[in-house]
Every structure is written in C-alpha cells, then in structure tokens.
Amino acid sequence: MELTREQIEQMPAGREMxxxxxxxxxPERNFxxxxxxxxxxxxxxxxxxxxxxxxxxxxxxxxxETKGYLIDLTRAKDFETxxxxxxxxxxxxxxxxxxxxxxxNAPLAICRVALLTIAHEFYDIG
Numbered sequence: 001m002e003l004t005r006e007q008i009e010q011m012p013a014g015r016e017m018x019x020x021x022x023x024x025x026x027p028e029r030n031f032x033x034x035x036x037x038x039x040x041x042x043x044x045x046x047x048x049x050x051x052x053x054x055x056x057x058x059x060x061x062x063x064x065e066t067k068g069y070l071i072d073l074t075r076a077k078d079f080e081t082x083x084x085x086x087x088x089x090x091x092x093x094x095x096x097x098x099x100x101x102x103x104x105n106a107p108l109a110i111c112r113v114a115l116l117t118i119a120h121e122f123y124d125i126g
Contacts, residue, residue, distance in 0.1 A: 003119045009101055011115070013051035013108045021111055022047045024118045025063060050111050057107035060114050068093050071113060073106055088113035 003011075011017055015034065022029075022036055029036045035044040048056035061071045070091040075084045088109035089100040099116040103109035 003115065005116060008112055008115045008119060011112070013105075013111070015047075015049075017051045017111055017115075018047050018049055021050050021060070021115060024115065025060070051107050054107050057110040060110055064090065064114070064117075069098075069117075071110060073109065076102075078102075085109070090114075090117045 019031070019034065023031060026036065029038055031047075032044065034047055036047050037044045048059065050056045050060060061073075064071050070093060072089045072091055074087050076087050077084050083104075085102040085104055086106045086109040087100065087102050088106075090098040090113055092098055099113055101109060101112040101116055103112055
C-alpha cells in the first residue's frame with residue numbers, strides 16, 4: 001500500500017492505523033482482521049492499540065531501537081495555533097535525523113513517524 005506523507009499525517013488514530021502499522025512492522029507474521037501470530041505458532045494475539053495507548057506505542061520505539069534507530073519525542077509550541085503538539089522524529093544512530101511529524105498526542109505522533117519512515121522506505125525497519 002503506497003501512502004503519501006499527507007495521507008499519513010491526516011490519518012486518525014484507531015484500528016485502521018494500528019493494523020496497517022502492525023503489517024508494516026512485522027511483514028513476516030500472519031494476520032486475520034484484528035489478530036496476528038508468528039508463522040508456525042498456534043496462538044493468535046490482538047494487534048495492540050498502538051495509536052491510542054502509550055504502552056503499545058512504546059513497543060514501536062523499542063522495535064526501532066533494535067534496528068539501530070531512535071524515535072525522539074518532544075513537545076514544541078506551534079506559534080500559529082498556540083498549541084503544544086507532540087513532535088516525533090526518527091534518528092539513525094549512525095547518520096542523524098530522518099523523518100519528523102506532529103500530533104496532538106504522543107501515541108499518534110509515534111505511529112505517524114513510524115509509518116512515514118516505513119512507507120517511504122527511508123530505513124529498513126521490517
């Protein structure tokens with residue numbers, strides 16, 4: 001599935017994003033609607049709520065770290081709106097900054113930057 005940066009940055013938090021992200025993060029796994037399992041294993045597990053639950057989103061950060069990338073999460077004032085969105089940026093440990101995005105909450109910012117990174121093949125995350 002080819003997604004543009006604009007589509008990813010407008011994608012709302014929810015199951016559609018969670019499932020898409022799981023399929024992109026773990027292409028070797030089996031999927032059936034909201035469930036996933038490792039090939040050859042019998043137990044199916046519900047795909048985590050990555051985009052709405054910070055503990056699940058943190059698993060994305062940990063996954064990226066195993067591949068040599070960091071996701072930096074901060075808050076910064078948007079001077080046009082006066083709001084303080086979360087800013088997520090992927091860093092290659094060897095080469096510095098990569099993709100960046102903003103969102104109203106931390107899990108959504110983490111998911112969007114992960115999707116941007118994987119969808120645009122900026123890094124080999126899978």
